[in-house]
Every structure is written in C-alpha cells, then in structure tokens.
Amino acid sequence: MNDKKIKNIIIIILIPLCIALGVIIFKDRKYNLISMIIAILSCIPIFLTFEKGETSTRRIVIIAVMIAISVAGRVAFTALQGFKPVAAIVIITAIYLGAEAGFLTGSMSAIISNIYFGQGPWTPCQMFSWGMIGFIAGLPFMQKLLLKNRVVLSIYGIFSGIIFSLIMDIWTTLSIDGIYNMKRYMAAVATSFPFMAIYAISNVVFLMLALKPFGEKLERIKIKYGI
Amino acid sequence: MKSFSSFHPTILFLYYLLVIFISMFTMNPVILGCSLVGSILFFSMMNSPRAILKDIIYYFLVFILIAITNPIFSHNGETVLFFLNDKPVTVEAIIYGIAIGTMLIAVIFWSKSYSQVMTSDKFVYLFGRAIPKLSLVLSMALRFIPMFKEQIKKVNQVQKTLGLYSSDSITDRVLSGIRVLNSVLTWSLENAINQADSMKSRGYGLKGRTNFSLFKFDKRDMTILIAIILISVIVVLGFAFNIFEFYYYPAISILKLSRVGILEYIFIFILMILPFIIEVKENIHWKLLRSKI
Numbered sequence: 001m002n003d004k005k006i007k008n009i010i011i012i013i014l015i016p017l018c019i020a021l022g023v024i025i026f027k028d029r030k031y032n033l034i035s036m037i038i039a040i041l042s043c044i045p046i047f048l049t050f051e052k053g054e055t056s057t058r059r060i061v062i063i064a065v066m067i068a069i070s071v072a073g074r075v076a077f078t079a080l081q082g083f084k085p086v087a088a089i090v091i092i093t094a095i096y097l098g099a100e101a102g103f104l105t106g107s108m109s110a111i112i113s114n115i116y117f118g119q120g121p122w123t124p125c126q127m128f129s130w131g132m133i134g135f136i137a138g139l140p141f142m143q144k145l146l147l148k149n150r151v152v153l154s155i156y157g158i159f160s161g162i163i164f165s166l167i168m169d170i171w172t173t174l175s176i177d178g179i180y181n182m183k184r185y186m187a188a189v190a191t192s193f194p195f196m197a198i199y200a201i202s203n204v205v206f207l208m209l210a211l212k213p214f215g216e217k218l219e220r221i222k223i224k225y226g227i
Numbered sequence: 228m229k230s231f232s233s234f235h236p237t238i239l240f241l242y243y244l245l246v247i248f249i250s251m252f253t254m255n256p257v258i259l260g261c262s263l264v265g266s267i268l269f270f271s272m273m274n275s276p277r278a279i280l281k282d283i284i285y286y287f288l289v290f291i292l293i294a295i296t297n298p299i300f301s302h303n304g305e306t307v308l309f310f311l312n313d314k315p316v317t318v319e320a321i322i323y324g325i326a327i328g329t330m331l332i333a334v335i336f337w338s339k340s341y342s343q344v345m346t347s348d349k350f351v352y353l354f355g356r357a358i359p360k361l362s363l364v365l366s367m368a369l370r371f372i373p374m375f376k377e378q379i380k381k382v383n384q385v386q387k388t389l390g391l392y393s394s395d396s397i398t399d400r401v402l403s404g405i406r407v408l409n410s411v412l413t414w415s416l417e418n419a420i421n422q423a424d425s426m427k428s429r430g431y432g433l434k435g436r437t438n439f440s441l442f443k444f445d446k447r448d449m450t451i452l453i454a455i456i457l458i459s460v461i462v463v464l465g466f467a468f469n470i471f472e473f474y475y476y477p478a479i480s481i482l483k484l485s486r487v488g489i490l491e492y493i494f495i496f497i498l499m500i501l502p503f504i505i506e507v508k509e510n511i512h513w514k515l516l517r518s519k520i
Contacts, residue, residue, distance in 0.1 A: 030251075030252070032251060033248075033251045033252060034352050047358065047361055050360060050361065051359070051360050051361060052356055053433075055360060056423075057423040057424075057426055057427045057431060057432065058420055058423040058424070060360055060363060060364055060367075060423070061367060061419040061420070061422055061423040062416065062419060062420075063364055064363075064364045064368045064419070065365035065368075065371060065415050065416060065419045067364065067368040067371075068367075068368045068369075068371030068372045068374075068375055068409065068415075069371075069375060069411070069412055069415065070372070071368070071372055072372045072376050072379060072411075073379075073408050074406075075375075075376045075379050075380070076379050076383070076404040076405075076407045076408045076411075077400075077401075079405045080397070080400050080401065080404070085403075085408070086303070090456055097388055104361075104364065106366060106370065108365060111365070112365070112368055112369065112372070114342075115347070115369070117339075118339070118342075119339070119341060120334070120335050120338045120339075120340045121247075121331075121334050121335070123252070123337065123338075131301075139381040153279070175331055176293055176296075176297070176331070177297075177300065177301065177329060178325070181300050181301065184296075184300040187296075187300070205401060206405070207488035209401070209402070209405050210405050210408070210409070213405075214256060214409065214412060215408045217409075217412055217413055217416060218416075221416050221417075221420065224452075
C-alpha cells in the first residue's frame with residue numbers, strides 16, 4: 001500500500017510540480033533540464049514496483065540476461081551497419097515476461113549500452129523511450145495481440161523504431177534551443193530519417209525471424225523453472 | 228594518474244550531480260565557459276593525447292554546427308545582421324547558439340569523464356542498499372556482456388567452420404546473426420538459472436547480509452566534501468540574489484560585475500576545475516617523490 005502511495009505521489013505531484021517550477025523559476029525557457037528530470041521521474045514508479053515487489057532471484061537473473069543479450073547482440077551484427085537488435089529484444093522480453101520486465105530491459109539496456117557508446121544528457125530520454133516501448137508491448141492485451149498477429153507485430157516494430165527516433169529528436173530540439181522549436185524539430189526529424197528507416201526495418205526483420213526461436217526458449221525456461 | 232577517482236563514490240556522485248546541474252541550470256556565459264574549461268581539462272588528464280584531440284575536434288565541429296544553425300531557426304533579438312530568405316539573422320541568436328553549444332559540449336565532456344570515474348562497482352556500492360535488485364541486475368548484466376561477446380565470437384567461428392551462412396549477402400548476415408544469438412541465448416539462460424539457484428542457496432536477499440566493498444570515507448573525503456558543500460552554498464546564494472542573471476533576447480544583457488559577483492565567479496571557477504587541480508597536485512607530488520629516489 002505504502003509503495004503505491006509513493007508512486008502516486010511521484011506521478012501526481014512531483015511531475016506537475018517540476019513543470020510548474022520550470023515555468024516559474026526558469027521563465028519557461030529551461031525545457032532541457034526539466035525534461036531530463038521528468039524522464040528520470042517517470043522511470044521511478046516502475047523501478048520502485050520492481051524493487052519492492054516479490055521478484056524471484058531467477059526472474060532477476062533472466063532479466064539481466066536479456067539486457068546483456070540486447071547490448072552484446074550488436075557484436076553478432078557488426079557486419080551490418082545500423083542493425084541494432086535492442087528494441088526487438090526488448091519487445092520479445094516484454095511479450096514473454098510482461099510489462100515490468102519489458103520496461104526494465106529497455107531502460108537498463110539504455111544505461112548499459114551508453115556505458116559502451118557514450119553516456120550523456122540523452123541517457124534519461126533513451127531510458128524512457130526504450131522502457132516505454134517494452135512496457136506497452138508487455139501489457140496483457142498487447143502481449144496476446146503481438147503473439148497472434150504477425151501484421152500487428154511488424155506494425156509495432158515499425159512504430160517503435162519511429163517513436164524512438166521521434167522522441168530522441170525532441171531531445172535534440174530541446175537541448176539545442178532550450179525550448180520547443182517546431183522548425184528545428186522538423187529539421188532534426190528530416191536529418192534522422194534515414195536512421196529511422198533502417199531502425200524500423202531492422203526491428204521488423206529481427207522480430208519476424210527471432211520471435212519464435214527466442215520465444216520458445218523463454219517459454220521453456222518459464223515452464224521448466226516456474227518463473 | 229587517476230587521483231580524483233580515488234575519492235569516495237558519494238563525493239564523486241555529488242560532485243558530478245552538482246556540476247552538471249549548474250551547467251544545465253544557467254545560461255550565464257561565464258559559468259558555461261568555466262564549466263567547459265573544467266570539463267575538458269579534467270577529461271584531458273584522464274586520456275591519451277590522441278583520444279583527446281579526436282574528441283575535441285569532433286565536438287568543436289558540433290559546436291560550430293549549433294552556433295551556425297541557431298540563427299536559422301531562431302529569429303529573436305533586435306540587432307539584425309542581414310536577411311536570409313526574408314528572415315532576419317541576428318547577433319543575439321548567434322551568441323545564444325554559441326552559449327548553448329558551450330553548455331551542451333561541457334555537459335557531454337562531464338558525462339564522458341563521469342563514466343570513466345564512476346565505474347559500475349562504485350555505482351552499485353552507492354545504490355546497492357537503496358535499490359538492491361536493480362543494482363544487482365545492473366552489475367550482473369555488466370558481467371554478462373563480455374562473457375556473451377566472447378561466446379558470440381566462439382559460436383560464430385564454429386558455425387563458419389561448419390559452412391553455415393558463410394556468403395556475404397545481407398540475408399546470410401542477418402540469418403547468421405540471429406542463429407548465433409539464438410544459441411547464445413539458450414546457453415546463457417540455463418547458466419543464469421544455475422547462478423540464481425546458487426545465489427539463493429547462499430542466502431542472497433536474506434536480512435542481515437552485508438556487502439563487501441573497498442571504499443572508506445576518510446579525512447581527505449571529509450575535507451573535499453566540506454569544500455564542495457561550502458562552494459555550493461555560496462553558488463546557490465549567488466543564484467538566489469540574481470547575481471548570475473543574464474539575458475540573450477531581445478538584447479544581450481550586460482554582465483553584472485560587482486565585487487561580490489567577481490568573487491562568486493572565482494568560486495564557480497574553483498568548483499569546475501577542482502578535479503583538474505587534484506590531478507595536477509597528485510602528479511607533481513608523484514614526480515617529486517620519484518625525483519627523490
């Protein structure tokens with residue numbers, strides 16, 4: 001009960017408070033700092049649920065394995081430029097292990113892959129967007145839909161590639177302008193379009209090919225060890 | 228020499244939090260300049276000249292790009308230089324672009340040295356008690372990554388020897404990648420379950436267990452902690468009394484340089500180059516000791 005209260009406090013009070021502070025103290029000009037703080041705050045409720053909940057050691061270790069696979073997986077595809085399996089592995093984890101595990105895999109993958117590829121002010125934003133991609137895929141009705149329908153799965157793969165790119169472009173705009181500048185945003189979206197396209201396509205390809213074999217493995221582990 | 232990183236993790240985390248927050252909080256050009264100088268100086272103490280040069284050149288280009296593009300997207304300001312496609316290009320917008328570029332690159336350099344100084348063991352030590360499960364996930368994943376990379380290479384080589392997917396076409400590359408990853412997943416999941424069971428049987432997560440750590444909070448840490456707290460109180464007071472207030476639009480405001488203001492800037496400068504000073508001091512100390520031998 002108590003933890004639920006903390007979570008509600010964070011969402012209901014702290015985030016609007018943060019925005020209000022941004023408007024009052026920074027005269028509505030410091031979107032970069034405020035957005036970074038909000039991105040961190042919005043990760044906290046799920047982190048807290050995981051922290052206080054009854055999670056078995058086995059489940060914790062499986063999540064750690066999926067995170068490590070998503071980061072180390074880049075090595076398996078070094079021959080292919082721009083082919084990053086992170087989002088696809090996050091989605092697969094979410095489908096088989098649930099929304100919470102999906103969010104954790106996404107957000108922790110962001111932290112860890114940035115340890116290798118460069119930590120920066122963009123980390124919280126990346127954590128949030130990969131985390132949400134996992135969270136949405138792990139919601140019970142989405143799980144069923146994504147498993148049954150290949151068309152929905154590929155649409156979700158494209159969607160997650162695009163949404164990740166769009167959210168990161170918002171970060172670019174806010175960090176350069178300090179406020180939201182529509183023209184700058186459009187320019188950022190245009191320049192990142194090729195990456196977005198590769199990203200979306202690679203998500204779909206990876207999901208189509210890997211969902212079944214990877215899923216079988218996770219399902220088997222789940223049944224064998226009762227996770 | 229890496230002297231700054233030998234401080235207690237709490238100090239390091241606090242310092243980086245403070246420095247990055249101040250840099251992102253204000254648009255005051257003097258503070259941003261101090262932050263940029265401090266971050267680059269400290270970064271250059273930690274890395275080889277070649278790596279430093281490469282990074283500085285790359286981020287200088289990013290900086291130029293931001294400074295040049297800002298007037299294209301922002302038409303605020305009253306001093307118009309010329310018109311581009313019927314849109315005014317103003318001095319204020321260019322200078323604002325320079326300031327924001329300085330901020331961005333300072334924060335990036337701070338983050339770069341942060342990930343070198345705050346290694347994962349320090350992070351886990353700091354947050355291990357507050358978020359035990361998450362820091363366990365983090366440290367396990369960090370250990371798994373090199374292990375998996377090694378395994379991925381091994382499996383890849385074996386499959387190549389077997390003659391699977393050895394052509395250079397894209398389909399083959401994708402298929403072989405997924406096949407390799409798939410087999411590594413099987414291997415790692417079984418391994419991981421064993422590890423989890425072994426941890427459980429040794430009492431992981433039970434009450435009263437302590438964690439091993441190498442970090443001790445000693446006198447040196449106390450001194451630097453007091454110094455950091457004092458400086459930050461002075462800086463916060465400076466913000467509270469609007470000493471650092473600075474505007475770019477509609478016209479660039481004049482830097483207020485009262486006697487107190489100069490003092491405040493000196494404190495900020497000291498705060499920003501603190502890690503650099505510590506490194507230099509330690510280097511000199513080391514050279515002196517060596518020359519005595």
